Amino acid sequence: MVIAGKTGRWLRRLAPERKYVRKDLIAGLPGAISSVPDGMAASVLAGVNPVHGLYASIFGPIGGGLTASTRLMVITTTSAAALAAGSAVAAVPDEERSRALFLLTMIAGALMVLAGIAKLGRYTRFVPHSVMIGFLSGVSANIIFGQLPDLVGAEADGPFALAKAWDLLMHPGRIQAGATIAGLSALVLLVVLGRTRLAVYSTLIAMLVPTIAAALLGADSIPRVSDVGEIPSGLPAPVLPHLADFSLSLLAGAFAVAALVLVQGAGVSEAAPNPDRSRSDPNQDFVAQGVGNLLAGLFRGQPVGGSVGQTALNLSAGASTRWASIFCGLWMAVLLLLFSGLVGTVVMATLAAVLIFAAIGSFRIGDVRAILRTGRISQIAVIATFLATLFLPVAAAVGFGLVLSLLMQLNQEAIDLRVVELTPRENGLFVEKPARRQLESRQVVLLDVYGSLFYAGARTLQARLPDPGHAQSPAVVLRLRGRVLLGATAFAVFADYAQRLDAAGGRLFLSGVDPAVLEQIRRNRTVEDGTGVRIFEADDVVGESSLEAYHAANNWLATRD
Structure with missing residues (x-):
C-alpha cells in the first residue's frame, strides 16, 4: 500500500498542468524541428546511419523529461557524446557498428543510473574549469577537422580528425565541386539566418535549401544520407542489445560517454534553474540522463545527454514545465512518421556544415583567454587537455582529463x-x-x-x-x-x-x-x-x-x- 501510495504521488507530480499544456506543446515544436538536423548530424559524428540520431531525439527527451530534477533541461543528442561514441565503435565493422552503438548507449545509461543511485553528483565539481574547457575546445576542433572531408564531398584517411584534414589538404583533387557548393551554401545560410527571426529554424533551412537545389539540378553525384544506409519508414520497435558485441573498448567508450554526459549535464542544470526556484538534484539528473540513454538504446538510438543548445531553445520558446521536453520528443516522432521518406535525400555536405557551424560557435574564446591569464597550472591544464583530445581517442582523452583533474586537485592542495x-x-x-x-x-x-x-x-x-x-x-x-x-x-x-x-x-x-x-x-x-x-x-x-x-x-x- 505504501509503494502504491508513493507511485500515485509520483504520477500526480508528473501529470501535465492544464494551464501550461498549450504553452509547453507549442514550446516543444521548435526543439523538435531543430532536432532533425542536429540528430542526423550527431549520427554522422558517431559514424552510423543518421536515423539513429533521430530515434535518440525522440526517446531521450521523453525519458529524460519524465525523470529529470531540472525540469526544463532537454536530454537529447550532443556532439561530445556522439564523438565519444563514434571513437569507441570506429574499429567495429560497418555492418555491426550500429548494434555495437546501441549496446554502448545502454551500458552508458546503466552507468549513469548507477552513478545517480550512488550519489556521485557531488564529484562533478572536482573537474577543473580549465580541464573541461580544454576538452570541449578539443571536441570542437575535432568536429571541424573531421567534417571538412564531408563538407567538400571528399574521401580522407587518417587515425584522427586532424590527420584526415591534413590528408584532404594534401589531395585537393578529391574535392567535389557540387558537394562543396552545397556545403558552403549551407554555411552561408547558417550565418545569415542566425541573425534574423528565423534563427530557430536556420539549421533546418540550411539543410533543406541546398538539398532541394541539388534535386532540382539533378546533381546525383553529390553524396546523400541514403548513401550511408537505408532510412526505414515509421517509428522503431524496441530491440534488445546483442551481448556478443561487448568488448573492453566498448566498455571504455561507455565510461567515457557517461563521464562526459554527466559533467555536461551538471553544467546544463546550473544554466536552467527550475521555474519555482526549487533546487535541482544532480543525482536525480544523473538517473534521468541514464533513463534517456536506456530508452534511446532500446529503440535503436545513440547516446544522449543534457544539451546546452536544446535546453536554451526550450527556455527561449517559453517552456514552463518538464512536458515541453516530453512534447519535443513526441513532436519528433510525428515529424519522423510524416517525413521519414525525405531524410535519405538530404545532402551530406549540409550536415557537415551544420556541425562545423555549431562547433565554431561552441568555442568559448573568452573562457580560454581568462584561463591563459590565470596562471601556469591552468595554462598547462587547458593546453594539455586540448592536445590530448586532438591526438588521442576520446575515451583516452577523457581518462587523461580525469587523471589530470585529480593531479591538479592534489597539487592545488599542496600549493595552497x-x-x-x-x-x-x-x-x-x-x-x-x-x-x-x-x-x-x-x-x-x-x-x-x-x-x-x-x-x-x-x-x-x-x-x-x-x-x-x-x-x-x-x-x-x-x-x-x-x-x-x-x-x-x-x-x-x-x-x-x-x-x-x-x-x-x-x-x-x-x-x-x-x-x-x-x-x-x-x-x-x-x-x-x-x-x-x-x-x-x-x-x-x-x-x-x-x-x-x-x-x-x-x-x-x-x-x-
Whole structure:
C-alpha cells in the first residue's frame, strides 16, 4: 500500500498542468524541428546511419523529461557524446557498428543510473574549469577537422580528425565541386539566418535549401544520407542489445560517454534553474540522463545527454514545465512518421556544415583567454587537455582529463597549504605572522595551518613545519580546529614531528581537536606512541583550547628547569 501510495504521488507530480499544456506543446515544436538536423548530424559524428540520431531525439527527451530534477533541461543528442561514441565503435565493422552503438548507449545509461543511485553528483565539481574547457575546445576542433572531408564531398584517411584534414589538404583533387557548393551554401545560410527571426529554424533551412537545389539540378553525384544506409519508414520497435558485441573498448567508450554526459549535464542544470526556484538534484539528473540513454538504446538510438543548445531553445520558446521536453520528443516522432521518406535525400555536405557551424560557435574564446591569464597550472591544464583530445581517442582523452583533474586537485592542495605562527595577546586575541623556519630552545610556538591535510597537503605540512634543528626542549602547539577528518598521511606526519621534537627534548601539543579526529588518533595509535603528545579537544569558544594548550606548554617548560 505504501509503494502504491508513493507511485500515485509520483504520477500526480508528473501529470501535465492544464494551464501550461498549450504553452509547453507549442514550446516543444521548435526543439523538435531543430532536432532533425542536429540528430542526423550527431549520427554522422558517431559514424552510423543518421536515423539513429533521430530515434535518440525522440526517446531521450521523453525519458529524460519524465525523470529529470531540472525540469526544463532537454536530454537529447550532443556532439561530445556522439564523438565519444563514434571513437569507441570506429574499429567495429560497418555492418555491426550500429548494434555495437546501441549496446554502448545502454551500458552508458546503466552507468549513469548507477552513478545517480550512488550519489556521485557531488564529484562533478572536482573537474577543473580549465580541464573541461580544454576538452570541449578539443571536441570542437575535432568536429571541424573531421567534417571538412564531408563538407567538400571528399574521401580522407587518417587515425584522427586532424590527420584526415591534413590528408584532404594534401589531395585537393578529391574535392567535389557540387558537394562543396552545397556545403558552403549551407554555411552561408547558417550565418545569415542566425541573425534574423528565423534563427530557430536556420539549421533546418540550411539543410533543406541546398538539398532541394541539388534535386532540382539533378546533381546525383553529390553524396546523400541514403548513401550511408537505408532510412526505414515509421517509428522503431524496441530491440534488445546483442551481448556478443561487448568488448573492453566498448566498455571504455561507455565510461567515457557517461563521464562526459554527466559533467555536461551538471553544467546544463546550473544554466536552467527550475521555474519555482526549487533546487535541482544532480543525482536525480544523473538517473534521468541514464533513463534517456536506456530508452534511446532500446529503440535503436545513440547516446544522449543534457544539451546546452536544446535546453536554451526550450527556455527561449517559453517552456514552463518538464512536458515541453516530453512534447519535443513526441513532436519528433510525428515529424519522423510524416517525413521519414525525405531524410535519405538530404545532402551530406549540409550536415557537415551544420556541425562545423555549431562547433565554431561552441568555442568559448573568452573562457580560454581568462584561463591563459590565470596562471601556469591552468595554462598547462587547458593546453594539455586540448592536445590530448586532438591526438588521442576520446575515451583516452577523457581518462587523461580525469587523471589530470585529480593531479591538479592534489597539487592545488599542496600549493595552497600555509603554516602561520600565532602569538597570543592579553585580550585573548592572536597576532598572526609567517611561521619561523627553525625552532629556538625553550620556547613555545603556536602554529595554525591553512589548507588541506590530505595526501600531498600533509607532506607539504611536513616540509614547512619549523625544524627542531639544534634547539633544546622546544614546545610546539599545532592548532587543528575545523578539521573533522584526517588521513593516514597526516597522522604519519604528526608522529614523525612528535618524534623529532622528543629527540630534542621537546614536546608536541595538538589543540582544537574535533572529537571525530580524536577518535581517529586513538585508533591510529602512532601519534601518541611514546612521545608524550598532549591533545586538547575543541570546545564552543574559538581559540580557548589553543590558549589552554599554549599555557600547558609553558607550564611544561617551567618543569624542565
